[in-house]
Amino acid sequence: MSLTTSQQFTALSDHFAARRDNILQAWRKADRADPDQTTGRSLTLGQFLDHIPEMLDAFEYRLRSRPGGADARAADVDKKDEGVKHGLHRWQQGYRLQELINECGHLQLCLYAELSRIAEEHPEIDPATVAEAQRQVMALVNDTISESAGQYERMQQAEAASHVGDLRGALASVNAIEQHRATLLHQVVHDLKGDVLGVSLAATLLEQPAMPETARAESTTYLKQAVSGLNTMLEELMQLARLQAGQETRKITPLDAAALLTELCAAHQPLALEHQLFLGVQGPATLVVEGDGEKIRRLAKNLLGNALKYTPCGGVDVTWGEEKETWWLMVKDTGPGMLSGPGTPLVAGLQEATASAKESDDKTAASQGSASQVLPAPWDADSATTPSRHQPGEGIGLSIVKRLCELLDASIEIASSGETGTTFRVVFPRRYRRPAPPASA
Numbered sequence: 001m002s003l004t005t006s007q008q009f010t011a012l013s014d015h016f017a018a019r020r021d022n023i024l025q026a027w028r029k030a031d032r033a034d035p036d037q038t039t040g041r042s043l044t045l046g047q048f049l050d051h052i053p054e055m056l057d058a059f060e061y062r063l064r065s066r067p068g069g070a071d072a073r074a075a076d077v078d079k080k081d082e083g084v085k086h087g088l089h090r091w092q093q094g095y096r097l098q099e100l101i102n103e104c105g106h107l108q109l110c111l112y113a114e115l116s117r118i119a120e121e122h123p124e125i126d127p128a129t130v131a132e133a134q135r136q137v138m139a140l141v142n143d144t145i146s147e148s149a150g151q152y153e154r155m156q157q158a159e160a161a162s163h164v165g166d167l168r169g170a171l172a173s174v175n176a177i178e179q180h181r182a183t184l185l186h187q188v189v190h191d192l193k194g195d196v197l198g199v200s201l202a203a204t205l206l207e208q209p210a211m212p213e214t215a216r217a218e219s220t221t222y223l224k225q226a227v228s229g230l231n232t233m234l235e236e237l238m239q240l241a242r243l244q245a246g247q248e249t250r251k252i253t254p255l256d257a258a259a260l261l262t263e264l265c266a267a268h269q270p271l272a273l274e275h276q277l278f279l280g281v282q283g284p285a286t287l288v289v290e291g292d293g294e295k296i297r298r299l300a301k302n303l304l305g306n307a308l309k310y311t312p313c314g315g316v317d318v319t320w321g322e323e324k325e326t327w328w329l330m331v332k333d334t335g336p337g338m339l340s341g342p343g344t345p346l347v348a349g350l351q352e353a354t355a356s357a358k359e360s361d362d363k364t365a366a367s368q369g370s371a372s373q374v375l376p377a378p379w380d381a382d383s384a385t386t387p388s389r390h391q392p393g394e395g396i397g398l399s400i401v402k403r404l405c406e407l408l409d410a411s412i413e414i415a416s417s418g419e420t421g422t423t424f425r426v427v428f429p430r431r432y433r434r435p436a437p438p439a440s441a
């Protein structure tokens with residue numbers, strides 16, 4: 001007795017569900033074999049799979065549903081929602097947009113291979129049913145690329161605008177991107193104008209012959225501080241411009257990350273004492289990894305320097321460690337937290353991405369009897385209140401850290417609240433794949 005069309009689709013869905021682990025393993029293997037896919041190699045299984053299992057759930061459910069029915073439409077909505085989360089997560093993990101699209105291509109090939117295997121082993125399934133399933137695979141991957149890449153681009157736009165405005169709904173067009181970048185530059189120029197005005201005012205006061213010595217000393221101190229702040233902001237702008245323009249490359253060599261971080265923390269102890277803050281340092285005495293020592297130092301210095309700068313009391317803890325194929329750096333302060341409202345889309349995006357990463361990693365870790373290492377959210381997601389910390393140029397520094405993470409195939413997590421302070425966790429690969437030697441003539 002032949003199966004009805006509905007029964008054939010149900011059978012196809014059951015076969016896919018039974019082979020889920022094989023499909024996902026084949027996908028990861030194919031992605032790791034691609035020399036252009038470098039970022040995903042340092043991710044745990046749960047972090048790599050991300051929200052793809054939920055998308056496959058929706059795909060299998062759609063095969064069982066009546067075409068055009070409410071169940072099928074609900075499955076399509078679920079696929080799109082998971083696609084948005086996937087794009088947000090890949091942005092937080094430091095993926096390049098090309099890597100995001102490439103991995104979707106590898107997933108499509110694995111799904112097609114599985115369909116071919118099912119069709120060969122189950123001739124009772126009509127070729128027309130298999131062809132419709134192939135069309136659904138194309139729709140699944142198309143939705144994944146569309147929603148993931150769209151969310152990825154929105155986060156890149158928000159990052160370019162830094163703390164200027166809420167760009168969650170930014171248009172995916174060149175004109176919109178340029179407009180938001182111009183807004184960022186306008187904000188930066190405004191900050192620079194403030195510093196320049198302060199320098200000019202202090203210099204004018206110093207010219208007054210009848211100025212009391214105490215006032216002259218105060219103006220001199222302020223002048224020095226303003227000039228220093230101006231130089232720092234200009235240097236950070238130059239760093240960010242070079243990173244955004246792709247003018248910096250990584251130079252991977254063996255290094256002792258523990259020694260590098262210990263030295264960096266020791267150099268910052270006088271600053272901590274000056275601000276009457278503690279600076280805790282904890283991690284293995286030796287941690288031999290591969291990486292770009294100069295860029296790791298810049299990244300860590302930026303996080304540590306900002307933590308000390310914006311923490312009024314208490315202090316900062318710097319810790320590091322290793323997890324299988326990765327190693328991590330964590331900087332935790334007791335400050336007032338970072339503003340995560342509409343004026344700081346980069347911070348808000350990183351917090352949302354961290355929560356998404358935690359959600360997907362928890363599921364995989366639970367199935368394996370282990371615990372997720374992704375930062376838990378310390379804030380009340382239902383609370384309308386947000387931390388209040390926001391300083392000129394702070395968004396520029398965080399953008400520099402994000403760009404350095406992308407350059408180093410590292411993911412960045414953030415958890416911040418007014419009650420517990422701010423924690424940054426950066427996860428680096430322990431090893432990098434060497435580029436293949438050029439083919440001989």
